[in-house]
Amino acid sequence: MNYDQRIHVIIGEFAKLIAGYAVPKHLSTRAAEEEEARNICRMINQKFPNDATEDQIRGTMDRALLKLKETHTSRTWPTAADISKAISKSMLREVKGIVKSGPFTPDVASINAKRIKAGEPVAQTYITNQSNVQAMLDTGLITSQDLQPYKNYLSFHGID
Numbered sequence: 001m002n003y004d005q006r007i008h009v010i011i012g013e014f015a016k017l018i019a020g021y022a023v024p025k026h027l028s029t030r031a032a033e034e035e036e037a038r039n040i041c042r043m044i045n046q047k048f049p050n051d052a053t054e055d056q057i058r059g060t061m062d063r064a065l066l067k068l069k070e071t072h073t074s075r076t077w078p079t080a081a082d083i084s085k086a087i088s089k090s091m092l093r094e095v096k097g098i099v100k101s102g103p104f105t106p107d108v109a110s111i112n113a114k115r116i117k118a119g120e121p122v123a124q125t126y127i128t129n130q131s132n133v134q135a136m137l138d139t140g141l142i143t144s145q146d147l148q149p150y151k152n153y154l155s156f157h158g159i160d
Contacts, residue, residue, distance in 0.1 A: 002110050013057065021076055022076045039080070047087050060087060124154070
C-alpha cells in the first residue's frame, strides 16, 4: 500500500472516529477544521509501520474508536494526543512488530509515475523501456496519454 492509499484509508477511518463529536470552537473556519484533520491523519499515519495492511489499519482504528468512546468525556473532537494514545493502545502485537528488514527502498515506479502525470522530468528508461512502461500501465499508475508528451519529445529529437 502506498502513501496515498494509506492516507485515504486513514482519512475514512478518522471521519468515523470523529463522527458524532462537535468541531472544537477554536476551529472556526472550514479551512482550519480541514487543516487540523489533515495534520491528525498525518500523525496517525506515522503510528503505523510501513508494511501495515489496510485491514490492520482499519482494525486498529476501530478499536481506537471504542477506546475513545469509553474514555473521552467531552462532546468535541478528541485531542490529537488522546487519539494517539488510543491508537497506540489499540495496536495488536503483530502490527507493532512489523519491521522491514534492510534499508528503506522507495517505490520508484510510483514515484516516476507521479512525475510523468505532473509532466516533470523522468529518466528516459521510464519512457522507452517497454517493461517499465508496461508495469506502470498494468498497475494503473499512468495511462498511454500521460506518456504521449514524452514520446513526442523523444521522436522530435530522433531518440528511439
